[in-house]
Amino acid sequence: MVKRKTQAERREETRQQVLDSASRLFGKNGYANTSLDDIARDCGLTTRPVYHYFGNKLALFRAVNDVMITRILDIQHQPRSGDKASRFMAIWDAFLVLCDDPAFRQVVLIDNPTILGRERWKNSPVTARAEALLMNQQQGSEGQYRQQLLSRMAIAAMAEAALMIAEADDIDLAKQEAREVVNNAISFL
Template sequence: MNQARRTQAQRRAETYQQVLDSACRLFAKKGFANTSLEDIANDCGLTTRPVYHYFGNKLKLFQAAYDQMMVHILDNLGAVEEAAPSESLNQHWKTFLDMSDDQGFRQIVLIDGPNVLGHETWINSLVAQKAHNLFGSQPADSQEERVQQQMFGRMLIGALAQAALMVAEAEDRQMAKQQAVLIVENILSVSIR
């Protein structure tokens, strides 16, 4: 009897992941606006009932796809290394830029994420928090300096997201990546002690 419950739980988990994987694939390919829950269910060989059961609606399913992409980004970024904040940020930035080659990253994270989920979703994402931690690890002599660090961090994260989108849309992505890396290196050399 205990074995049957585990098997049913495994089937549920597999169906949940199947729907989520299909959603990630279709949102990446067609975008949020052009993907319906019926499309996702058909892609999985299911009815829409399990989609609604596990996710409730299209927006919640997109949020789950976005969250899965954030975990994927963090996996690619790896642990923050013991280096100066500018060096760590630069290493992470190069990895983040490399992800702009992935259609799912471009569509779900850079294009649809802010438009569908709102700007605050990106600012409060795990990836943005990781970037903020790079700045937060610096000692601040005053409240004013802490605010400056936080403001610089938020401004830089917004600029980096826009730069990654520009790289993703560039005709010559490799050249655009090289330019983005140079610009960020210059900004960091001036802005971070």
């Protein structure tokens, strides 16, 4: 006998179906070229459940973005040994692999800054973890702002490199060159 799903299980399944569809369509067509009707149709639903679970298109995009950002957070947990530069490069290499995914590039690198704004990144857990990795562990106030400035500049430069990769005609070549530039620049941190 097949066990019937509870109402809560069915709701969560529908919510996840909408989120999966939105991730796929926002990733394929971009935010501007994806409507809630498109997402609902892709799920075989009306727009009512989409509005019920997410409220509006922007809130649904935030949820999709959060799923994609989790992928970045996951790679930041990888290397724990070696010096700071080698740990940083291992994370950068893993991030470059994420850039291979067209949906990731579209949602996180192309649409996110425009739709959700720069402020979202400034206060994100991704930025906080990157700053912690890049900053020296010194507790004194001497050089505190210099280290913070260097880490923020590195994060901004890497975000721009990721955008350049996303927009490149030859993504593999762009990734290779970005890796070389970041590898050379990391010595300044």
